Amino acid sequence: MPLAMAPFGGWGALAAFLSLLCCRGSGEKAFEGPKQLMVGSGEFQFINCTASCTDPKRLVLETALNKTLLESQTQWKLFKVYNISKDEELLCSSTCGGKQETKVFHITVFYPPKQVLLTLSPTSVAVGTLFTIECRVPAVAPLEGLTVTLLRGTEILYNQTIVGTALSPQDAVVTHNTTAHREDGLYNFSCEAQMDLRSRGGGFVHRVSDPQRLEVKEPVPNNQTVIIAIVIVLLLLFVTFILLCFVFSQKWFRGRTGHYGVYATWRRLIGSHRAPPL
Structure with missing residues (x-):
């Protein structure tokens, strides 16, 4: 421009x-x-x-x-x-x-913006995960006259007016973290830099980066989540097994103590040393 x-x-x-x-x-x-x-x-x-x-x-x-x-x-x-x-x-x-x-x-x-560089990191993300948009404007001065805007299509995602008084040229960097949505893959991401020095006797410069596309994928199961789920299921099975063993052992013990209790009572009554017939 x-x-x-x-x-x-x-x-x-x-x-x-x-x-x-x-x-x-x-x-x-x-x-x-x-x-x-x-x-x-x-x-x-x-x-x-x-x-x-x-x-x-x-x-x-x-x-x-x-x-x-x-x-x-x-x-x-x-x-x-x-x-x-x-x-x-x-x-x-x-x-x-x-x-x-x-x-x-x-x-x-x-030093007007002669180049505007846009980076998406990562370039391929799953729905619901974070990604970073970075816009770099190399070697500009003064920074106080510079405004950087991040765009998704024509929608403004983030806008920042740079603060700084240094007159020597330096890189201006703007970053923005956002969550990926399914429709993000349908739009181009871009960055525009505007330097307006007209109030100080200078000019107005407008530069736009090359468009970048984001690949958006459906979320996949997390391996760690799957492992945790398996461990929980195994623990539940183990606890269930212990409880069943405990219940059956109690029933068996009560049955045995009940049998010998009747046997002892019968001996006292008849005074016999012979074992009762089974």
Whole structure:
């Protein structure tokens, strides 16, 4: 996706400047533009140097960067500055009525998202199990202007605005854990990164990752669960066997003690030492 430059920056500055040249009256002040600018690393910027008087003796843009004079009139000059790779200060200098005037343009370099990488881990899951969505945006700055959105089809699953003030480029990583549903296999997962620096004199960048597909399978029995179930059944059978043995032994013992009890009573009554007939 192309970089959309903010007003007074890049092509926006050129369009606004040329429009003003066509429409302003002879008594109006010429277009100057903001003093604070943000430019993508390696990009270009339009700089308009304008004098306060109508007939300056000297009007120059002082910078070590490569520049091209695009257009000029008596009171102003429009330059294109190339290959801005670090923060710079550009100085417009003019001489009006014997007095030197200067205007400083402070340019801050930002690193827009050029690549958005999406990873599903694992790529094949069973229904009801967790999986992780990770989105990585390499080498971006400043982080505070970056928003990362995780999508399932067109549905927003997770949205995060990155917090950070470091101006050096670094990776932005967003992760989100979610549970797999049967319908997840019908959609593409993607990640989009948006960097909006228009309020700071920069531009707006929008990048989207390549889509990823998740394989969703029906849940399968867990081996550990099966083993536990078998152990429980065996324990129940063992306990049942012990109880049955106990019951039968009690019945047998009661039967035996009942027989010998009758035998002892019979002996006392008849006083005989002979065993009773069976």
